[in-house]
Amino acid sequence: MADVKKMAIVVHSGTLDKAYPPLMLAAAAGASDMKIDLFFTFWGLLLLRKKGLRRAKLPGIMRMGTGMMRWRIKKVGIATMQELLEAAKDSGNLTIYACTATMDLMMVKKEHLIPEVDGFMGAAGFLDIAADADIQLFI
Amino acid sequence: MSEKPVANKTFDARGLQCPMPILKAKKEITTLEVGQILEVLSDDAGSKEDFPRWARRTGNEFLGIFDEEDFARYFIKRLG
Numbered sequence: 001m002a003d004v005k006k007m008a009i010v011v012h013s014g015t016l017d018k019a020y021p022p023l024m025l026a027a028a029a030g031a032s033d034m035k036i037d038l039f040f041t042f043w044g045l046l047l048l049r050k051k052g053l054r055r056a057k058l059p060g061i062m063r064m065g066t067g068m069m070r071w072r073i074k075k076v077g078i079a080t081m082q083e084l085l086e087a088a089k090d091s092g093n094l095t096i097y098a099c100t101a102t103m104d105l106m107m108v109k110k111e112h113l114i115p116e117v118d119g120f121m122g123a124a125g126f127l128d129i130a131a132d133a134d135i136q137l138f139i
Numbered sequence: 140m141s142e143k144p145v146a147n148k149t150f151d152a153r154g155l156q157c158p159m160p161i162l163k164a165k166k167e168i169t170t171l172e173v174g175q176i177l178e179v180l181s182d183d184a185g186s187k188e189d190f191p192r193w194a195r196r197t198g199n200e201f202l203g204i205f206d207e208e209d210f211a212r213y214f215i216k217r218l219g
Contacts, residue, residue: 005196028158031165032196033219087162118204 005034008133010126014043014052015059016066022139023084030127039131041099041128045106048113049100053081089116097121097129144202144214146178147171153182153210158187160191164215168199171217176202182210190215 007029009022026036047096057066073080079087088094093097095118103109104121110120130136150167152160160181168177179190187204190213194201198219205212 024158028161031158031162032193033198077154077159078157079159084158087159091165 002080005135006037006133007034007135007137008037008126008130009039010138011040011044011047012042012138013059014046014056016049016056016069017058017062018139019047019053019056020084021079021135023081023088025109025137026088026094027079027084027091030088030093034093034135036088036094037097037126037129038094039097039099039121039129041102042105045099045102045108047081048096048117049108050112050114052114053085056081057081085116095119097126099126141203143205143212144176144178144216146214147175149178149180151180153180155181155183155189157183157185157189164190164193164213165197170217173217173219175201175217177215177217179213179215180207181213186211186213188196191205 011022013019022038024113027036029036047056057063058069094118097119098113098117100122148167148171150163153164155163160179160183164177164179171177191201194215200216202214202216204219
């Protein structure tokens with residue numbers, strides 16, 4: 001391949017509606033031979049806690065519709081977030097970073113996080129990665 | 140439309156939703172030799188745009204879409 005495209009995403013939100021898109025994009029990018037760096041920060045970081053993806057709810061008043069949404073997701077055959085994460089990891093193209101300031105803020109320790117986390121960094125570290133990416137998103 | 144290519148392997152992705160058809164196709168195509176052809180059956184409407192773009196993006200050749208009644212056949216030749 002001539003040049004490998006790179007995608008860098010800030011995963012800022014911990015709710016189901018905003019957790020899905022970065023994982024879908026990461027899985028698709030992995031299968032498209034693109035490198036992906038996901039930086040989980042603020043409420044997004046909570047998704048990296050063990051069972052975090054499974055516990056994600058819809059935001060605000062829609063929270064009570066979470067079960068219905070998950071049922072619809074299953075019914076139409078959309079993969080679970082765990083499956084998407086696994087698939088993106090399997091491609092060998094996904095690197096996951098946890099935001100260290102958020103870990104302090106939310107009192108999250110390394111041992112609370114899923115083993116798929118590759119690294120820990122702050123804003124400057126992620127900016128260095130994003131500066132070299134072809135696609136930069138904030139979700 | 141031109142003649143339907145002869146596939147070395149067929150993968151049935153019907154019932155799978157975005158982005159799974161692409162993910163599975165990626166796994167399947169890596170099992171082929173360079174120059175061989177993968178056929179994917181998909182009923183995901185997004186596949187019409189996804190497969191040609193994905194094939195080119197991954198350095199392979201997209202050979203065409205052949206519509207059936209409620210799904211379509213996608214042919215990709217492995218180059219990369």
